[in-house]
Amino acid sequence: MSAASSLFRHSSEAAGGGPVRALARVGIVAACILAAGCNREQQAATPPAGAVRPQVSVVTLHPRAVAITAELPGRVGASLTADVVPQVTGIIKARLFKEGTEVKAGDGLYQIDPASYQASYDSAVATLQKDQAAVPSAQAKVDRYQTLIKQNAVSSQDLDDARSTLAQAKADVAAAQAALETARINLDYTTMKAPIGGRVDASTITEGALVSSGQSTALTTIRQLDPINVDVTESSTNLLNFLAAVKSGRIKTTGSDVSVKLKLENGTIYPHPGTLRFMEANVNQTTGTFTVRAEFANPDRLLLPGMYARAILEVGLAQNSFLVPQRAVSHNVKGEATAGFVGSDGKVVQRVLSVQRSVGNNWLVDAGVSDGDRIIVEGIQLVRSGQEVAATEVTVDDATGDIRQLSQSSALDKPAGAPAPARVE
Structure with a gap:
């Protein structure tokens, strides 16, 4: 039997069986039960005073000088390259170098059988001696005829012939000397001999092989590895953007003496800094890029031609700039960069940012932020604009983008406004 029917039965019995009065009492009891249930739901829906606010992690932004660098892909190349080809024809008698070693300019590389060339040299020496022996006799004849012609003992034709013979003898001597x-x-x-100093490659021929003067196949190749070049490519679009930033004053250039660092294939930084040598004066019509060449010292021969590397060029300095962690920035439906901030009243505020470029794991922002702003780097998905939150101060590692507690960060020891090396993508 249900509670309502039991209640109706007891009420009927107490009222002497009056059905109208019993129904009225049942209605009053049901209304009280419904009212109590509504009150409990309302109390459950309304948070009690002093409820816990959502937790977010924030970073306080301050302007600083940011070193603008361009990280460009490139290839390592030898500063000098020489293909060794024979200048005369003959049989290779000996290889005079050890493959893969360093040679100096002028060191012997191959010995071609010199027998026939030695004979030609000796013959040329003999010819020169013979021609030189004819000159004194011709000279004496000319001198004698010059004396006799004054006595009309010889004709002018005889003197002219003697002079011609002397000139021919001297010409023969000159030809013999050549x-x-x-x-x-x-x-x-x-x-x-080695035309340049450097590391010599493997030999393409062995002793006993016949080589020809001017053949197209090189016997070996020498590459100068210290110093060594790195050729990188940059797009013309990025160049135009950079020049516009310089013209507007947002970036101050470092001048013509541009320092270059090198990131190797395994991610390590090459220990020797380089210098910028030149930029091409034309843009490739197919790729829209131009070449920049940097030169590096290579005493340990760590860099080898053909290696892939990324050159980091320090191209300028952006004064009074803000670096915003990339993890704090999202985009709205319009494609605009936005971020959440915690205002002075502890409530969340959404703003649109003007992003210039990526700098490592940060964005370089020139509008939408000001000194002392607290930007939300963690927990933004759990809050909404205007909501009051509890903010915890943290720092973001510029190298990795990871969040660290402020007390564990070495960033506290850095003075505000210190230049921050950065990478521009």
Whole structure:
């Protein structure tokens, strides 16, 4: 039996069986029960005074000088490269170097059989001696005829013939000297020498091989590795943006002496800084990029031609700039960069930011923030604009983007406004 029917039965019995009065009493009791249930639901829906506010992590922003750097992809290349090819034809008698070692300019590399070239040299020496021997006789004849012509003992034609013979003898001597020099050069070419200093590659031929003068196949290659070059590419669009920022005063250039750092394939930073050597004066029509070359010292031969690397160029300094952690920034339906802030009243405020470029794990922002603003870096998904929150001060690691408690951060020891090295993507 239900409580309502039991109540109706007891009420009927107490009232002497009057049905109208019993129904009225049942209605009053039901209304009281419903009212009590509504009160309990209302109390459950209304938070009690002093309820816990949502927790968010914030970073306090301050303006500082930001070193603007460009990280560009590139390839390592030798500063000098020389292909070793024979200048004379002959048989290779000996290889005079050890493959893969360092050689100096002028060191012998290959020995070509010099026998035929030595014979040509000796022949040229003999020819020169013969031609030189004819000059004194021709000179004496000319001198004698010059004396006799004054006595009309010889004709002018005889004197002219003597002079012609002397000139021919001297010309023969000059030709013989040139032939001797050619023979000497060819004989010297039989010892193939290193045109530059550097590391020599493997040999493409062995002893006993026949090589030809001017052949297209190099016998080996020498590459100078210290110093060494790194050629990187940059888009013309980024160049235009940078020049516009410089012109507007947002970025101050570092001048012509641009320092360059190098990030290797394994992520480590090369220990020796480099210098910017030149920028191409034309843009590739296919890729829309131009080449920038930097030079690095390479005493340990750590860098080798063909390696992939990323050059970090310090191109300018942005004064009084704000770095906003990337994890704090999102985008609205319009594509605008937005972030949540905790105001002085402890409530959440959403703002639109003007982002210039990425700087490491931060955004370089020039509008939408001011000194002392507290930007939310964690917990923004759990709150809404105008909601009162409990803010905990933290720091964000510029290198990794990870959040660290303020008490555990070394960033507290850094003075406000200190330059922050940065990377521009």
